[in-house]
Amino acid sequence: MTEPIARIEAALAQLGDEHEPPAGWEARVLAATGARRRRPWWHFAAPGIVLAAAAVAVYLAIPPHRNTALALRLTYDKAATVVRGDTHQIGEVVHATATGGDRYRAVWIYRDETELVAACPGSASCRTSDDVMVAEVTLALVGTYTIVALASSAPLAPPTGSYDADLGRARSAGVTETEVQLAVQ
Amino acid sequence: MEPSNPKPALIADPSRAREVPPNMGRGMDADSDVLGLVAKGDMTGALQRLMQRHGSAVYRYCREALRDATLADDVQQQVFIEAFRDLPRFHGRSSVRTWLFAIARHRVLDAAKSRRRARSHVDADDASRVPDPRPSPGDWIDDLRLRAALVACLDELREGIRTALLLRFQQGFTFEDMALMCRERPGTLQAKVTRALPVLRACIEHRTGGAL
Numbered sequence: 001m002t003e004p005i006a007r008i009e010a011a012l013a014q015l016g017d018e019h020e021p022p023a024g025w026e027a028r029v030l031a032a033t034g035a036r037r038r039r040p041w042w043h044f045a046a047p048g049i050v051l052a053a054a055a056v057a058v059y060l061a062i063p064p065h066r067n068t069a070l071a072l073r074l075t076y077d078k079a080a081t082v083v084r085g086d087t088h089q090i091g092e093v094v095h096a097t098a099t100g101g102d103r104y105r106a107v108w109i110y111r112d113e114t115e116l117v118a119a120c121p122g123s124a125s126c127r128t129s130d131d132v133m134v135a136e137v138t139l140a141l142v143g144t145y146t147i148v149a150l151a152s153s154a155p156l157a158p159p160t161g162s163y164d165a166d167l168g169r170a171r172s173a174g175v176t177e178t179e180v181q182l183a184v185q
Numbered sequence: 186m187e188p189s190n191p192k193p194a195l196i197a198d199p200s201r202a203r204e205v206p207p208n209m210g211r212g213m214d215a216d217s218d219v220l221g222l223v224a225k226g227d228m229t230g231a232l233q234r235l236m237q238r239h240g241s242a243v244y245r246y247c248r249e250a251l252r253d254a255t256l257a258d259d260v261q262q263q264v265f266i267e268a269f270r271d272l273p274r275f276h277g278r279s280s281v282r283t284w285l286f287a288i289a290r291h292r293v294l295d296a297a298k299s300r301r302r303a304r305s306h307v308d309a310d311d312a313s314r315v316p317d318p319r320p321s322p323g324d325w326i327d328d329l330r331l332r333a334a335l336v337a338c339l340d341e342l343r344e345g346i347r348t349a350l351l352l353r354f355q356q357g358f359t360f361e362d363m364a365l366m367c368r369e370r371p372g373t374l375q376a377k378v379t380r381a382l383p384v385l386r387a388c389i390e391h392r393t394g395g396a397l
Contacts (some may be wrong), residue, residue, distance in 0.1 A: 004397035005382050008389070011328070011335050011352035016245035024237045025244075029262050033232065033269045041226075140195050 070101030072149035072178045088184045094121075094147070098133045100178055102153025106159075107135035108150070111143045113163035122158060129183055139184045148179040216281035218313070223272050232269045239282060246356055250293045250348050252340060253300075260296050261309050279365045286356060287366035290348055297344045312373045326395040338388035339374050346381050 076092035088094075098107050105128075107120040120126035120135035127134045139145060147164060150156060152175040159166040170177065203275035214220065216238070222231035243264055248257035267288050275284060326334070339347050345367075352358045352366065360378075367374060385396055
C-alpha cells in the first residue's frame, strides 16, 4: 500500500485536472490588453515618411533656378548711314539682353559714366521675364555708352546716375557684373 | 509525523511530466522564446505564447485555491493581464513560470481576502456539496473519497498554507522557486508544507472515518 502522505501528495498533484479554463478566456485577455498594445515602429514613422515624400514631390515639381553665368548680349537697329568699324552712329537702337546670373538682375546704361541713360528694371523700355532682361536705348548723343549687366541673390539698390558710385555700391554688395562700352560718333 | 516525499508526485508520475517545464528557474528558461518576443516588441505574441503554455495550469491553481470557478476565471485573466503589463520589466531573477505563478499567488490571496470581507462566511461550495465520502469505519479510503475529503480539508487550512501545498504538489515547484514567489526562506516553506501534510491526513481520516 502506498504511504498515506504519498497518497495525499499524489491526490494534490491531480487536483483540478478535470478543469479547463472557460472557452474564450484568451480572447478576453487579449481584448483587455488591446488598448495598451505596443504599436509597430512604422505607425509612428508614417507621418514623417508622408511629409518627407511630399517635400520630395514639391522639390521635384518646382524647376530649379538655373544658376548659369551672367551674360550680356547686344543687338542693334542700325541707323540709315553706314559707318566703319566698331563705331556706332547716333540714332542706333541698342537692345541689351542680360541672361543667367543670380535671382535678381539689372541692366544699367550710362553715357560717359556720368549720365544714367536707362535702367532696367524701372525704364519704360525694359522687358523682363524669368530668364531674360532686355533694356532698349536709342543712342541719341555722342559719347561713350557703358552698358552694365548685374546679378545678385538679393534685390539690387536702384542706380543713382554715377557709374562709379552705383558700381562701387553694387560690388560691395557682392553682385556679379559684366559690361560693354560703345563709342558713338 | 509521516515523512513527506521530497519530490512531488506530479514529477514522479511520467504521465504528468509534460506539465513540468524542464528548466524551472534554473539555467535556460523554458520560456526564453517568450522573452525573445518581448525583446522584439511583440508583446501580443509573447502574451499568446504565455497563455497557450501556462493558461490551464494557472486556471487549475486558481480554481483549487479559491474553490470558485467564476472567481478563478476572473483571477486567471487578471494574472495574464498583469503579466502582459509587467513582462517588459521582467528581470529574469526567476523563471518566467515562477514569476507568473508569483503573480497568480498574489492575485489568489487578494481575491480570497476580498471574498472574506464581502461575506461573513464562506458559502458552501463544491467541496461541501460532494456526496458524503464516509465509508464504513475501518475501510480503506479509495481515491474518489480521498479526493473529496482532501478538497474539503484543504478548505479548512489557512490560505497561505493551501496555496503553498498547491504550488508544491499541484504545480510541482521546488521550495526554492516557492521561496521566490512567497518571499520566504525555502526551509520555512518546507517546514510549513511538511507540517500541513499530517494535518491533512488527520482531517481526511476524520472526515472519511477510514484509514489512508
